[in-house]
Amino acid sequence: MLFNSPLYIFVFLPIIIIVYYALNRRRLTTAGKTWLVIASLFFYGYWEAQYLFLILGSMLTNYAIGISLHRSKLSASSKNKRHRTPSRKALFAFGILFNLALLGYFKYINFFLDNINVFTSIQIPSVHVVLPLAISFFTFQQIAYLADCYKADTQEYDFLSYCLFVTFFPQLIAGPIVHHNEMMPQFQRYRTKVFNWRNLSAGIFIFSIGLFKKVVVADSFAIWANSGFDTDYELLFLQAWGASLSYTFQLYYDFSGYSDMAIGAALMLNIRLPVNFNSPYKATNIQDFWRRWHMTLSRWLRDYVYIPLGGNRKGSARTYVNIVVTFLLGGLWHGAGWTFVVWGAMHGLAITVHRYWTSLGLRTNKFLGWLLTFLFVNCSWVFFRAESFEDAIRVLRGMAGINGIEHSASFLLTSNVFTRFDSALYAMFPPNGIIVFVLAAKSIIVFGLVAFLFPSTVQITGFMPYSGRFYFRRSIGQAALLGVTMFLAILTFMGGVTSSEFLYFNF
Numbered sequence: 001m002l003f004n005s006p007l008y009i010f011v012f013l014p015i016i017i018i019v020y021y022a023l024n025r026r027r028l029t030t031a032g033k034t035w036l037v038i039a040s041l042f043f044y045g046y047w048e049a050q051y052l053f054l055i056l057g058s059m060l061t062n063y064a065i066g067i068s069l070h071r072s073k074l075s076a077s078s079k080n081k082r083h084r085t086p087s088r089k090a091l092f093a094f095g096i097l098f099n100l101a102l103l104g105y106f107k108y109i110n111f112f113l114d115n116i117n118v119f120t121s122i123q124i125p126s127v128h129v130v131l132p133l134a135i136s137f138f139t140f141q142q143i144a145y146l147a148d149c150y151k152a153d154t155q156e157y158d159f160l161s162y163c164l165f166v167t168f169f170p171q172l173i174a175g176p177i178v179h180h181n182e183m184m185p186q187f188q189r190y191r192t193k194v195f196n197w198r199n200l201s202a203g204i205f206i207f208s209i210g211l212f213k214k215v216v217v218a219d220s221f222a223i224w225a226n227s228g229f230d231t232d233y234e235l236l237f238l239q240a241w242g243a244s245l246s247y248t249f250q251l252y253y254d255f256s257g258y259s260d261m262a263i264g265a266a267l268m269l270n271i272r273l274p275v276n277f278n279s280p281y282k283a284t285n286i287q288d289f290w291r292r293w294h295m296t297l298s299r300w301l302r303d304y305v306y307i308p309l310g311g312n313r314k315g316s317a318r319t320y321v322n323i324v325v326t327f328l329l330g331g332l333w334h335g336a337g338w339t340f341v342v343w344g345a346m347h348g349l350a351i352t353v354h355r356y357w358t359s360l361g362l363r364t365n366k367f368l369g370w371l372l373t374f375l376f377v378n379c380s381w382v383f384f385r386a387e388s389f390e391d392a393i394r395v396l397r398g399m400a401g402i403n404g405i406e407h408s409a410s411f412l413l414t415s416n417v418f419t420r421f422d423s424a425l426y427a428m429f430p431p432n433g434i435i436v437f438v439l440a441a442k443s444i445i446v447f448g449l450v451a452f453l454f455p456s457t458v459q460i461t462g463f464m465p466y467s468g469r470f471y472f473r474r475s476i477g478q479a480a481l482l483g484v485t486m487f488l489a490i491l492t493f494m495g496g497v498t499s500s501e502f503l504y505f506n507f
Contacts, residue, residue: 001043001046001047002500002501002502003210003211003214003258003261003262003265003502004211004214004215004261004500009211012039012043013265013268016035016036016039016169016269017200017268017269019035020032020035020036020269021193021195023035024193024194025195029193030160032193033160033161033164033187034160036164036168036169036269037160037163037164037167039169040164040167040168040169040172041055041056041167043169043172044133044134044167044169044172044173047133048130048132048133051132051133054102054106054132054135055132055134055138055166055167058099058102058138058139058142058166059142059162059163059166059167061095061098062095062098062099062142062145062146063159063162065091065092065094065095065098065146065149066095066145066146066149066154066162067156068091069088069091069092069095069146069149069150070149070154070155070156071156072087072088072091088150092146092147092149092150095143095146096143096146096147099139099142099143099146100139100143102135102139103135103136103139105129106129106131106132106135107131107135107136107336108332108336109127109129110126110127110129110336111336111337113125113126113127114126133173133505134172134173134174136333137171137172137173137174137175137177138166138167138172140177140297140300140333141165141166141177141178142166143304144177144179144180144300144303144304145165145180147304148179148180148181153181154180154181155184157180157184161184161187161188164183164187165178165180165183165184165187168183168266168271169265170261170262170263170265170266170269170271170273171262171266171273173502173505174255174258174262174502174504174505175259175262175276175294175296175297175504176259176262176273176274176275176276176295176296177296177297177299177300178273178274178296182274183271186270186271186272187271191270192269192270192271193270194270196270199267199268199270200267200268202264202267202461203263203264203265203266203267203268204264204268205264205461206260206261206263206264206267206457206461207260207261207263207264207265207268208264209257209260209264209457209460210256210257210258210259210260210261210262210263210264210457211257211261212257213253213254213256213257213260214253214254214257214258214261214502215257217249217253217257217447218249218250218251218252218253218254218257219500220443221246221247221249221250221253221443221447222246222250222500224242224243224246225243225246225247225250225385227243228240228242228243228244228246228247228395229243229247229385229386229387229391229395234394234397234398234403235394235395235397235398235403236398236403236404236405237398237399237401237403237404237405238405239398240395240396240397240398240399240403241398241399242441242444243395243398244378244379244381244382244395244399245378245444245448246444247381247382247385248377248378248381249444249447249448249451250503251381251384251385251503252280252281252451253447253451254502254503254504255277255294255502255503255504256277256457257502258502258504259275259276259277260277260457262276263275263457274295274296275295275458276294276295276296277292277293277294277295277456278291278292278295278456278458279292279451279455279456280292280293280377281374281377281451281452282370282451282452283370283373283374284364284366284369284370284373285354285364285369285373286347286350286351286354286373286376286377287351287354287355288373289373289377290347290351297330297333301326301327301329301330302326305325305326305329306322306323306326309322309325309326310322316356316359319355320352320355320356323348323351323352323355324345324348324349324352325348326348327344327345327347327348327351328341328344328345328348329344330344330347331343331344331345331347332344334384338389339383339384339386339387339388339389339392340383340384342383342389343380343381343383343384346376346380346383347380350376379396379399382395382396382399
């Protein structure tokens, strides 16, 4: 079930909200929490019911380990012993290995087998396994929970609350990757269980912004991006740049749209998720980019990989190594392929260059820094999107102009992101390459300027995550009216809501 599907928007989400508040109104708070857990498991199992056993087994195992770590901490404290006793270390190590083994089998087993076959004479057949949805997200989330339990940084929660923490449907499939101390207290608060018109109207508004980004913008860019990447012929200069920029903005609006829709859906239930996306293409350096893009993943990698490796505490050389290793793992987390590893390595090296540059006391003009950052990110997305190194090199060759500058008008005519609106314009002009490119590139220019210059959804709405008083810049009536208006515009534009998957569902 997709956030942008009619079933989710018109059936699933309204029923969940109505029943949840109805149960809590009758003071059936445990039933209300149980209802959200059941709804979240149904949401997850809607794709492939057999993987319900996977997520349930993962939750049971991690919860049991977490409770054991928590109670052993209390026992050690009562006897004036160190928290990190050998038995606790062994239990924690087992928990980490369990999660990594689960992730490794379902996501990386064939990647490892294929590489063994390439580098040795052994020919091991591939294993037929389907990647379970969200396994990367709920695995990282539970690893963080175990690490915090081991550091004695958690409280003991009941199993129902833990299940809701892991499976809460707005953030289950593609994040954000949440911490227990962000979510657990919210599930316990009384005010979370009381219907709030202001939160509902704000949630509808934020959800509608995300739906617009996904359905109207990202899915339109996908047409041209796919036309460039999913072919086997050499791309010319404008074709290659059109394809790469289209994917750059497709990914931006797709992931941004999902993040908004997740925040909006959660807010309708009085839950505030952490902000996961904050106008990353406005970044003036690569470090700033990673403070804005997939912010909760960046936080996870910093807290549970970079800092345990030593962070910046062991000298400059070790710091640079730690950065590169962290980003290599971040790249591999996104997908079981060497193109993702290269993408991670590119960003790791870029961060080290930036840190070295600043350590010398050197500064870059803001505009130049922004331009270099965006061009680097755009080129690195080529490896992120390409199915193979050959495809990535093919697109990069075209972007470098190696195959020529003049392009095929037919390519743009068939892959233009707003072809159905431009047929009259094409009839007015001869199939000149530059004219066709200008017509096709208008969406890149328009929505690129939106990404570069316009405020983010967080800035527009004044949304505050999981703490403090929520401040929304519109009245309840204005928010509801704007949300409904935008929603109707989406339906009018598309002739109904489409159901294309979000890109991060693949990770």
